[in-house]
Amino acid sequence: MNGSTAKSPLVAIITERDSSNICRPVYMAEKQYEQWKFIKQNHNGNYYLTNLMRALYDLAACPGGRTHAAIQQKIFGPFIMHYSLAQADRIELIALKVDQSLVSAEGQTPGLYQSEWVDEENNWVTQGTSKKAMALSHKWKGAHMAAIPGKFDDKGEAGRVIGEHITKSYRAAFSASEVQTQGNHFSLFWMNNDFKDRAHVESIVSFIQQAKLKNTSVRWLVHGEGAGVFVEAVKYLSTQPQAGVLKDTASNLAEQAVYFSNPRGKDCREKQLEALCEKVGLNYVGTKINDFDILFNGDARDKFTDKAISAGGVMGLSGVTGYVGYTALSNGYDAIMAGSSIATTMVMGTSAYVLAKDKATTFGGYARNLPKVVSSALGKGNQQWH
Known part of the structure; x- marks a missing residue:
């Protein structure tokens, strides 16, 4: 040639x-x-x-x-x-x-791990060695459990916290006491907080395909920034023609269920997630929105905006601007805490809503829980199940 x-x-x-x-x-x-x-x-x-x-x-x-x-x-x-x-x-x-x-990669290397329940720790402990495949034969109530976490300090922290998300999101399928038994584990795909690496999208596609090839039921818990990566993987399955032995792995995925917890990322609104799952036949279980994540979650942001508009109407003021003292900021991700005349500052996109101290109570939960809003945006608040 x-x-x-x-x-x-x-x-x-x-x-x-x-x-x-x-x-x-x-x-x-x-x-x-x-x-x-x-x-x-x-x-x-x-x-x-x-x-x-x-x-x-x-x-x-x-x-x-x-x-x-x-x-x-x-x-x-x-x-x-x-x-x-x-x-x-x-x-x-x-x-x-x-x-x-790379065969026995350890530390915080991105990859597939197992988070195992250890009675002595009374918690989930993530193993140090990565796996080449999910142990699909290991099932909780008829299905293997797999998690894709968002941002955490390390995979150990991710495993501990995500374990709580799993038991709360799938409480209709099993109770915490039923799965928190010595040696029980769930698969954990750790991305080491790099949510823009295309290789992670390809890995998730492969996980979904492997379960379909083995005709195995899987329950997915997809959290935080991991939701955006999972969405890209499902989009790939729905738009890229599969060939050869993989040609039947891009649709009719009803044996696989998914629950989204505190989702972040492009196209991660609740209705978008449900529609995408329906497109490829994934069993959509539900979505838990962190209402305080107003910077990075569209549904939470909409709910906050609705509250602001309602509050402005109740006060008889000229729209949201009149109530909250709306001001444009050059960088919408700066959280500003001022003196006694201002109780709170909430940042949204490239704008800030400044709540006057004497009117902050009208916002109810948002004003009282401002630390949760700031923590969700700048700290670890989005890691927790609220």
């Missing part, structure tokens, strides 16, 4: 016979074909290999035959893939390697 980067005969591993979405085939060196067979035979249950396989199908489905002279690289946990886009009519998979230093 003229211009090929390979030094040995090539064999096609992905072609139009696999899917009508394939725009150009994927080749690899014949002597490495056993690696491809291994991936196809073992990806079920290993989300790194599933990511790798899906990435190849995505590349093959890319329209336009884009080319790039340099050797490309993608990393999926301990697996490293090198490939070439030098030829417009094909993709060449050059090498697959295993980085042994």
Whole structure:
């Protein structure tokens, strides 16, 4: 094959016979074909290999035959893939390697972990070693439990707090006493507070696909900023055609249920979350809104605005501005605490609502609970179940 980067005969591993979405085939060196067979035979249950396989199908489905002279690289946990886009009519998979230093990654490395109930601690304890797949056979009341937390100091704190969210969000399925037993665990996908890494989206897609491939029930608890990443993963499933062995994993996901707790991120309003789940067949259980998270959650912000408008009407003032002393700020994320003439300052977008001390009680819960509003925006308030 003229211009090929390979030094040995090539064999096609992905072609139009696999899917009508394939725009150009994927080749690899014949002597490495056993690696491809291994991936196809073992990806079920290993989300790194599933990511790798899906990435190849995505590349093959890319329209336009884009080319790039340099050797490309993608990393999926301990697996490293090198490939070439030098030829417009094909993709060449050059090498697959295993980085042994990543096989037993510990510390705060993003990845899949298990949070286990330990009687001596009377709490959930997150294990130090990451896992290559969820232990789907480990179930609580008929379904495996999996959590995707938002922002926490570390995965240990995430596991402890998220355990409470799980028992409260799924109280109709089980009680805390039923699941808080020695050795019981839930899967925890820890992103180490990096919620913009596309690799995390791909990982969540793989988790969902792995459960579908094994026809296993899963209950998801998706928290905080993790909701925005989960939404991107579900959008991927709903818009990106799946090929080969993954073609039936993007819809009819009724065996998987999801509950959103204190969600943050794009398209994370309650109605949007419910509609997205319905689109791919996920069993939508519910959403818990942190009413004090007025900066980062649209539903909480709307509720606060409605309260402000209502309060202004009751006081007989000229709209919200007349009541709260509305003022534009150059940076809406600055929380300003002033002297005795001002009781509170609430920040919203690029504006601040300043509540006069003698009228603050009209806002009821918002004025009395200002510390929770500030904590949700600038501290750890959004971590808790309110």
